[in-house]
Amino acid sequence: MEISLILKLSQLYFTFSFLQVTRCVFFVFAFGLVGCLKAMENRPYHHLPDGGFRNPEGSPERSASTKWSYWVFNREKKKLDMKIGEGHAVEVQKVLERLGQSQGEDYVLWIGHATFLMKLGDTTLITDPFFSQNAGPFLFGPKRYVQPAIPLNKLPKVDLVLLTHNHYDHLDLPSLTKFPSKESKVLVPLGLSRYFVKRDFKDVSELDWYENVQIDKDLKITFLPAVHWSKRTLIDTNKTLWGSFLIQHKGKKIFFSCDTGYGPIYKKLGDSYGPIDLTFINIGAYDFRPMFDHSVYHTTPEEALMVARDLNSSKVIGMHWGTVVLSLEPIMEPPIRFKKFAGNYNFQTEDAIVMPIGGLELFSQLLR
Numbered sequence: 263m264e265i266s267l268i269l270k271l272s273q274l275y276f277t278f279s280f281l282q283v284t285r286c287v288f289f290v291f292a293f294g295l296v297g298c299l300k301a302m303e304n305r306p307y308h309h310l311p312d313g314g315f316r317n318p319e320g321s322p323e324r325s326a327s328t329k330w331s332y333w334v335f336n337r338e339k340k341k342l343d344m345k346i347g348e349g350h351a352v353e354v355q356k357v358l359e360r361l362g363q364s365q366g367e368d369y370v371l372w373i374g375h376a377t378f379l380m381k382l383g384d385t386t387l388i389t390d391p392f393f394s395q396n397a398g399p400f401l402f403g404p405k406r407y408v409q410p411a412i413p414l415n416k417l418p419k420v421d422l423v424l425l426t427h428n429h430y431d432h433l434d435l436p437s438l439t440k441f442p443s444k445e446s447k448v449l450v451p452l453g454l455s456r457y458f459v460k461r462d463f464k465d466v467s468e469l470d471w472y473e474n475v476q477i478d479k480d481l482k483i484t485f486l487p488a489v490h491w492s493k494r495t496l497i498d499t500n501k502t503l504w505g506s507f508l509i510q511h512k513g514k515k516i517f518f519s520c521d522t523g524y525g526p527i528y529k530k531l532g533d534s535y536g537p538i539d540l541t542f543i544n545i546g547a548y549d550f551r552p553m554f555d556h557s558v559y560h561t562t563p564e565e566a567l568m569v570a571r572d573l574n575s576s577k578v579i580g581m582h583w584g585t586v587v588l589s590l591e592p593i594m595e596p597p598i599r600f601k602k603f604a605g606n607y608n609f610q611t612e613d614a615i616v617m618p619i620g621g622l623e624l625f626s627q628l629l630r
């Protein structure tokens with residue numbers, strides 16, 4: 263009698279305990295689900311549930327008919343006239359002399375492609391440092407046809423590195439490995455710090471769109487959206503972020519654009535952050551015919567002018583051309599179209615600026 267009572271009580275106890283555990287599991291699951299839904303609700307548009315990223319709302323998208331062919335690209339590339347325009351590149355010795363003479367000034371020097379060295383007060387910064395011979399893994403990828411304006415080991419001390427995205431012509435790992443100023447501060451999009459940390463950079467910060475960093479009392483950097491994408495391998499498309507940098511120095515605003523296509527985001531950025539004094543933007547890598555008509559992720563020279571106009575920019579410098587063949591437009595065409603059509607977008611011809619590789623401009627002239 264006593265034993266059967268004990269058995270019954272134990273049965274009741276276990277049933278009760280089981281119900282309690284089930285209830286607990288249910289509550290934990292329900293709270294977790296609500297938490298997840300809440301997090302999804304609060305997630306910015308450009309963050310995807312799988313941890314990847316996408317362009318701002320309303321941006322153009324690559325059409326399904328866009329077909330890249332390595333074979334067609336190489337066949338068409340061979341037809342390009344590779345004659346470099348006169349005065350397109352300044353001799354290294356002359357660049358080094360001019361750089362030495364300009365150390366007391368604020369300046370910008372075009373090293374090639376999207377790589378610019380800028381001095382702003384006490385800070386010397388470099389954008390997307392690409393010094394390699396190829397824009398690709400190992401010795402693959404398009405070969406550069408104009409050498410960097412100065413070799414990597416002749417760079418002055420760099421305090422700040424700004425990286426826009428992970429494509430090989432921007433995130434150039436051999437340049438990072440040999441980079442002479444590892445103590446410099448580095449600002450990168452979400453997901454890209456590991457490349458720098460692995461190469462012994464000491465001060466690396468990842469930024470999401472609209473985040474900013476005050477470098478010193480005169481210099482503030484804000485990371486902003488661009489219409490582009492990211493990829494380095496077969497399995498990492500859009501897994502890391504991309505974006506542009508707004509550089510604010512002593513009341514002046516410089517917009518350093520990531521590779522970008524045209525999109526409605528630029529009117530919004532112009533309203534929120536404009537007027538801009540000077541915009542750097544891609545004017546090359548737009549023509550991929552006969553594979554497809556138009557790149558939605560790189561502006562034509564005219565679209566670059568539209569972006570600069572939407573940002574309410576006083577002046578605009580064309581970059582990302584004249585260094586390495588990434589597309590099929592004639593290699594010296596981008597600056598011609600850029601200057602020719604400047605007036606259609608409310609720019610004086612002299613305010614649509616084309617620099618030679620190795621050209622150095624003083625900010626006291628550019629930011630007047």
Ligand SMILES: [Fe+2]
Binds near residue numbers: 427429490521
């Ligand atoms: Fe890119």
